[in-house]
Amino acid sequence: MQRQSHMRLAATVFSLALAGGAMADPVEDTLVIETDEGQIELVTTTAAPAHLQDVMDTIWSGWHFREDETRDLQRDDFDNPGMVFADRGLDSWNAAQGKNGESCAGCHQGPESMKGLRAVLPRVDEKTGKLMILENYVNACVTERMGLEAWGTTGDKMKDMLALISMQSRGEVVNVAIDGPAAPFWEQGKEIYYTRYGQLEMACANCHEDQQGKMIRADHLSQGQINGFPTYRLKDAGMVSAQQRFVGCVRDTRAETFKAGSDEFKALELYVASRGNGLSIEGVSVRH
Structure with missing residues (x-):
């Protein structure tokens, strides 16, 4: 009974958060960065890697889900606060x-x-x-x-x-290995990604796969790609690493979280990184 109550609470909270929120597709745009050494054009959208093609056709950097002003901050190294x-x-x-x-x-x-x-x-x-x-x-x-x-x-x-x-890897394409010795860690990370946590009983996939592109309050839900991390997060007025963001996301479900750098979150980082195989490393990105 308690589990059913929690699930009803999660469904109610999530539906209220999304209520009235129209679909907002990722912005069609191209990221070309002005640097001291010239321009760099980054791959910010591409075909989904093979292991994701049963759930999505295309992967998008989180850059496409931000407002015009935020995206513009990343176009010029002189404007990028990171x-x-x-x-x-x-x-x-x-x-x-x-x-x-x-x-x-x-x-x-x-x-x-x-x-x-x-x-x-x-x-x-x-x-x-x-x-x-x-x-x-x-x-x-x-x-x-x-x-x-x-x-x-x-x-x-x-x-x-x-x-x-x-x-130093800005513009390089994400290409993390998920087979061989990496396979058991990748499977562990995948399990964590799809596991519901906390009083809200929500998984990473609930936001970043099932509801991607929708508005939750004032936030545009991205695919949760981490090719841009570490990122300068305007909300925090500072740098945020992928490990920090994992901690924040799990806490948002009202759960006791794993520690940053734990075996669990390292496995999760491997799995989430693999969902972005084919996107460019953005170096120091800017997000909301």
Whole structure:
């Protein structure tokens, strides 16, 4: 009886949130970014990857679901507020901050050495067999090579570095592996994506698959793609990582959430990233 009551509550709340909300298809637009080195045209919509074609034909970056003013902020690096955080990441990259003066640049040279990395993460580490997100790699360097305490998963220094490293793959196509050693993690992430959580008994798929394109209050529901993360979120006036967003989404269902960087959310990140295979990494995006 209690479960039925919760399900009725979830259905009522969700239907009220969507009541009167007209369909609002993703905006037909092209994202060309002005940079110091010229223009970059990004792939923001393409055919759905094979494993999604039973539920949708086309995938869209969240950029297409934002207002004109928000989309325009991402068209020029000088207007994009997230670039400040990538610049801070560059300062951190070059800083001698290890116990013995180690720096990221000391091992890796320029940040351009990270080109392509963001597009294939999460991935299974060949040596350890563990599923790794970008934060894991950063913290491995911080602790094992610099002799420092881990930066954590969602701290400012970590997000600055995520912004910098992600920028190096801007324009690269998302291509995360879901077979081989990644398969069990991908299956775990898929299960989490379709599992209902919290008092509202809602799953990721309820918003980002079943109701994509609809308005929930003043928000236009996207497909929940993460090719743009980390993103400058206007609502938060700061950078938000995919792991942070997962925490926020689960909390919105009135549930006890997994921790950022947990095995569960790493598996979820792999699955959600795979739903965007074929879209461009946006580096530092701007969202509502």
